[in-house]
Amino acid sequence: LATYINDLGVPICTRYMSPQIESMLGYPVSRWLEPDFYDEILHPDDRPRVMAEVERTHRTGENFKLEYRLIHADGSIVHVLDETVAVRDDEYRPIMRQGYFVDITDRRSQRASLRPAAS
Secondary structure, eight states: OEEEEEOSSSSOOEEEEOTHHHHHHSOOHHHHTSTTHHHHHBOTTTHHHHHHHHHHHHHHOOOEEEEEEEEOTTSOEEEEEEEEEEEEOTTSOEEEEEEEEEEOHHHHHHHHHHSOOOO
16 A cells, blocks of 8 residues: 545645555556656556546535556556545645555456456
8 A cells, every 4th residue: 555645636736655555566656756757557448537637626625536557667567546635724625635556456356357258
């Protein structure tokens, strides 16, 4: 599990990333603080779906919860569960978004192996 804090709005701007992200995805924390880094490692097939949900949740202030793929520094694919909530001020206005990534690659592989073979 790796935690993060993002500014409000799109494009995604990460202000904090926990050090656990390096063992999960192979990139140092400093890369996550670079503009557009997230977009670089988001799997291209998942990008439209993920970005539509990011934009929706930033616009509405609702929570974000989605499974999708990121590209590890070694080129392999990592399936993540990404869940984010708006952190709010005393007047309930969103001031930032706080969330976490969980590596669910093994769970996805197990689920795929339990599916019956196509006939």
